[in-house]
Every structure is written in C-alpha cells, then in structure tokens.
Amino acid sequence: MKLNLRIPLLAALLGAAAYVGYKLAEDPGNQLWGRTVVAGPADQREVALTFDDGPNPPYTDSILDVLRDEHVRATFFVVGRAVAANPATVRRIVREGHALGNHTWDHPHMLVLSRAAMRVQLHRTDDAIFAAAGVRTKLMRPPFGARDFAVIDEAKAEGYQVVMWSVPLPKDWEMPGDATIASRVVDNVGDGSIIVLHDGNRGLHCGRPPLPAPHECDRSQDVAATRRIVETLRSRGFRFVTIPQLLADSARDAARHTVARSTR
Template sequence: MKNDEWLQGRRTLLRGGVALVGLAATAGCWSADRAGGPAKPAPAGGAAGARAKQLPKASAYRLAPMTGSGPQRAAPARPPVRKAPILQMSTATRSMVLTFDDGPDPRYTPDILATLRSHDVKAMFFVCGEMAEESPDLLRRMIDEGHTIGNHTWSHPELPRMDRKKIRDEIERTCDAVQKAVGETPRWFRAPYGAWNRDVFELGSEYGMEPLAWTVDTLDWQEPGTGSIIRRVLDGAAPGVVVLSHDAGGNRSQSVAALRRYLPELLSSGYRLGVPTRAV
C-alpha cells in the first residue's frame, strides 16, 4: 500500500513538472516573438504600375523562432522615426553615394557590379523582394563585394495609397527575402516613387531601417540617352550627394553604359564613392 501511495505521489509530481515546463516554453516563445526583429521589379520612377501579387498573412521570418525552423535572431537597433527621408550623407569629406533601385536583374546588375568592382567602388542596391527572390545569387555577390543592400518593398507599389497592414507586408516580405539570401536584413529603406507617409516611416523604423531618398535623380528610367544620364551625374556631383539610378524595371543598358563613363570621371575629380556606415 505504501508503495502504491509513493508511486501515485511521484506521478503527480511528474505531471506538475511537465505542466511547468510547458508554461515556461510558452512564455519563452512569447518573449522571443516580442523581441524578434524584422524578420519584381515593379517599374521604377514614373513607369507603369507595379504588378500585384497575393501577400501572405504572416512572415516566415517572424514565425521561425517560434516554430523552431531556424535560429533565433537578435532584433536590430531601432532608429528614430523620422518625419522626412535622408537626402544626402555627411558633407565632411568629398564623398558621394551611388544607389541603384528595383533590382536585381540578371540582364543588367552583373554589368553594374563588374564596373563597380573594376574601380573598387561600393554602392547601395535597393532591391525589390520579388526580384531578390528570383536572383539570390546576385544579392550574395553584392554582399561579397562590399555593397549595401536596402529594402525597396516587394512589388514597388505607391505605399501611401495602401493601408498599414499592406505596407507592412511589402516591407516584411522583402526583409525575409534578403535575410534568406544573405543572412541579414536591410538597414536602409527607400520608398518607391519617393512616396512617404507616417506609416512608412514608423514601419521602416520598426524593422530597424533608416529612410534614404536621393539628391541627384538621373531619370534613367525614362531612357533619356547615355549622355543625358552622364551629364546629370556630373553636373550634380558634390560632397554628400546621393545619386539615384536603376538596375532593373526596364531597359537599363543606358544606365550600364553611363556608369562606365561617369564613374572614372568622378574618381579622377577626387570624389570618394562608397556606402554610408550610419545616418546623419
């Protein structure tokens, strides 16, 4: 009888221990989710509207720490919520930043990367998630060669026309695609068409990204001619300038040709071309 009572008491204790472990695991998952961080080409500039696709209800990146499908990642430092995008970088040195939107595109991005590499210049690539998902090898090449990848939404919509949930989906899906390709999420965000509102600034900050616009627009999406693109870059050159070009979203052969010509001229004029390490 005593043995039966002892066994019954031990079973009760074991059941209680299992329940406590279950509660602890549930609390741990909730805390991980709370602490977790952010997890083609649509036409550039004034080109025709972006292609619409059905967006998922939840991000695989955000669910990964809870489902155990991937390693838990630390949340990125959250920058301040800005009221306007950054237009230029520090003017303390004779430096400029070259940026390329809407890619990657296997027809044009490799040539742009090759030109940058031949001059040992680093640039920023604001990628669309649907393009990034199709060419993850190009994203890995960008990182391997020292460039910076930014978030340019999934499908290049006009964000202020969307509700907050849809904006979040556009931003989060692209963070997921970049994370999957290169193992880290973007730290910079650029709104398609340069169209911003408070929701965009708040969500960008929530995902650990600074908003970057541009100082010089090459208007290369209009295919104005290689010479026109070159003149816009050289005429707008100045310390702190951020140059907007595109490596996808249409025929970008003029953008590729223009880069080959204006890049050595900028370097010979004493400009340093690189990527920002922090916002101003």
C-alpha cells in the same frame, strides 16, 4: 451663372491642393513627414551611388562588373520579388562588399497601403534577402520616393532608416543615352551627395516569360552611365561610399561638431 462657376473653381482648387500634396510626398528632400537620410556630410569629398529596382540580370551583373573594375562600393535598393527570382545576384552583391536596402516586395505606391500592408511589404522583402544572402538590412527606400507620415512611421517602427537622395533623378528609365544620364548626375553632385540609378524596373521578372517590352528591362544605358559617372567624379576627387559608410561618416561629423561646440 456665378453659382455654376463655383463648382469648377472649387474642383480646380482641390486639384491644385492634391497636386501640391502629392509633389510634397515625392519630393526627396522634404522632412515634413519625418526625418529621412537625404545626403551625407557636406564637408567631405564623398558620394554614394545607389541602384534601385533590381536585381535584374544581366544588367545588375554588368553594373557589378563595372564597380569591381573601378573598386567602387555601392548600395542596391532591391525589390523583394526580384530578390526571390534572382537570389544568386543578391549573393554576389553582398559577396563583393556592397550594401543592400529594402525597396518593398512589389514596388507599390505606399501612400495607398494600410499599415499592415506596408509591414507585409517590408517583411516579405527582408525574408527574401535573408533567404538569398543570409543578411538583413535596416535601410529602406519607398518606391517612387513616395511617403507620408504613416510610411515613415511604419518604416521606423520596423527599425528602418528611410534613405532618399539629393541628386535630382536623371530619368534614366527614359533611356536618354548614357552620356546624358551621366551628365545629369555629375552636374548636380556635391560633397555628400546620394545618387540614384536603376538596375531594374520595379522588380519586374525580366528574365522570365511572359517577357515585358524589351525596353522595360533594358538597363544597358545605366551600365555605361555608371562607368562614366565613376570616372568623372573620381577625376574630381570624389570617394565612393555605401550608405552605411555615409551614415557612419555623418555620425562622426556630427560628434566632432558637438565636441567642437562644447569645448569652445
């Protein structure tokens, strides 16, 4: 009897260990696997809006309309296959002053990829972005936020800065309503926060047959939530920056602190 219990107990322990490991791989803040960008300067009233998984017309365009009306610049972590399908939207993102990030070619779980396969995911997307808009980005965000030492090391070897986030994901993909999405975000924002919303769904080709279920592509709640978030945070005195601006402000901040320390 005792012996028979050992196996399920061992299995449960292994399962628990795997679960903890997996949670750590997706936890946006942990620096266990290598340094990532999680937030900006903690003493500046600025916040970065980021949009993942597009471009996904017409929702990406609607978000761009909101951002233009509000004079806000954001960062779009685009999926390569969606870039190739919607190059005009990528050109508009760049033309209107927003930043781009690489969110891989087809949104795989990078933990299960070989180093060579990771490289292909990054290169194909980089080429698609360049073909669409004539620019390259050195920012990347792993799909699902899932990363380990190999993912971060490979991204860095390719010259990328890995960008995570600090505001817990508002689960906008569950479509809880734009007011709920917005309150989940603004209730958790502080100085230097990085926010994640979704203008697409894993880079699915939503405009082309065979069409996936409608809700899989519908990001109208993110469009409305974006307006609410911008209005609320602006009324609280926040300024909106792209990730490159946020990084520049962080670097300036660090330099200032270093100077302050060395002249003390």
